[in-house]
Amino acid sequence: MPTIRRLPEHLVNRIAAGEVVERPAAALKELVENAIDAGAGRIAIKLVDGGLASLEVSDDGCGMTPDEMALALERHATSKLPHEDIEQVGTLGFRGEALPSIASVSRFTLESRPQGAEQGWRFVVDHGTRQESGPAALPQGTRVRVEQVFAKVPARRKFLRTPRSEYAASLDVVRRLAMARPDVAFTLEHGDRRILGLQQGQELADRVAQIVARELKDNSVAIDLERPTESGTMRLTGIAGLPTYNRGVADHQYLFVNGRPVKDRLLTGAVRGAYSDMLARDRHAVLALFLDLSPEEVDVNVHPAKTEVRFRDAAGVRGFIVSGLRQALSTGDRRSAQSPDAAAMGRWQAEPVREEPSALRSIFEGRDWSAPQSRVAESPSAWRGEEREALAPLQGRAEEAPPVEEDAPDYPLGVARGQVANTYIVAEAKDGLVLVDQHAAHERLVLERLRAARAGEATTRAQALLMPDVVELEEEACDRLEEAAEKLATLGLEIERFGPSAMLVRSLPHALARTDPGKLLRDIDDDLVRHGIDDERGALLLGEKLDLVLATMACHGSVRAGRTLRVEEMNALLREMERTPRSGQCNHGRPTWVKLSMDDVEKLFGRH
Incomplete structure (x- = not known):
């Protein structure tokens, strides 16, 4: 019979990294969420080769002392559960696994400077091995650089996709997090190109339209509804595209629960149900919905990457979204x-x-008309009676309309x-x-x-x-x-x-x-x-x-x-x-x- 033994620390970290860091975009999500939780007003992101070569996240949040930085690199160390009540989580990250997991599968550089400190501090970890630490020059906040993801884990590296695909996944992560926080400024650079430049303090509709499509703002309706629950109030906000403004894929549906981007079957099913009699089966709505409810009503701890949630009253949530969407769409x-x-x-x-x-x-x-176009240049004789009938049968018909009273409404x-x-x-x-x-x-x-x-x-x-x-x-x-x-x-x-x-x-x-x-x-x-x-x-x-x-x-x-x-x-x-x-x-x-x-x-x- 095999002997039961404790796994070594480095292997435990690798297993945890497999749950948290599936690809560069997953690491990016954790780092940006940490920046938001640190109270950042500005977040700057830099990618090289879609994050495969390197990714960097800088923020102007509260920063960390050297002792806090060292503790943050240990597993299950977090500042986000002060009362040990996991049902009352109010932050995006809380497991305490992100930083040590990322550091175990990459060359990881953590720099931070808290408010009032004369200088910052730096820690460098190479695939789980701490290599150096010392002073660092940077303004208040935190800067994290992740390089050579899975370079020493070839079995995982070969499952990564092309730089273009990894970049697309990273861009989607940034879009969703930026959409949830219009009060935070975001910049995203990929190589030498500026991809996103979102100002701080935007209106929600402006932020969503800038990220998704500028014409969405004029082709959507605003949503702001509330419903009482046993433990408080459930609120639905956001913008929903008119049914005539639709796409062939569901990639332009952005769903959030308590500010957290999620991809949840119940929510996507509710959206599909709300638009069921207004869209063809192969078309999909374009929208951004923000559902806010008491933490007691939702479990966000059902998936390591926190992309799925579980509702206490699933039917009630679904009904609220369907009726809310239909009510909002009826105003347009x-x-x-x-x-x-x-x-x-x-x-x-x-x-x-x-x-x-x-x-x-x-x-x-x-329809997409790609037929060659040519200017009409027909001879006057073409409009003689019999020749005109031969050219094309008349397809228009008009008859005298009854007179409209001058005081008739417009x-x-x-x-x-x-x-x-x-x-x-x-x-x-x-x-x-x-x-x-x-x-x-x-x-x-x-x-x-x-x-x-x-x-x-x-x-x-x-x-x-x-x-x-x-x-x-x-x-x-x-x-x-x-x-x-x-x-x-x-x-x-x-x-x-x-x-x-x-x-x-x-x-x-x-x-x-x-x-x-x-x-x-x-x-x-x-x-x-x-x-x-x-x-x-x-x-x-x-x-x-x-x-x-x-x-x-x-x-x-x-x-x-x-x-x-x-x-x-x-x-x-x-x-x-x-x-x-x-x-x-x-x-x-x-x-x-x-x-x-x-x-x-x-x-x-x-x-x-």
């Missing part, structure tokens, strides 16, 4: 994050008449003037030209009607079918729909089993009275396969899943592209959009309307 209901696509705008000047509807479509769908979406390709409504507003995607807009309106009925805990008004419709499906699909029948009935969709492989549709929601029952049931079954309908964890998740079903139903009940609308129908649609929350984007995150300001229109004609 008539905003669309997408201005007219630049490439599409260029096609107004460069494309033949027959292709202009495609340019319109690209404005709403964000409608934000204007007054309808016509329809293009039986798909886009053209309206004239006081400050510009409005283009509306009629299908996308009406899809959102139908969804909000269905959601409003469900929110009122009343059954959605149903339209009974004169003759019940029999829909043949696979037996497994019938099983799923039968299980969901009671829930679907509250939405106005009454169905029942009709043999082993068929469903009987007795009524449809009033807003969907003209839809094809068979196609509707098949699409709802697809949603049930992806998301289910019952959930043991509470009604909140069930509500979100029903919202997904509602979104499918709304798509069936909306005005289709290609349908001719009368002017009064167009105006009715515009007025309802102005009254409806979240009408600025369809159920898939695309804009329902865009506005060309009069300046934009005049530029098209060279008046600027």
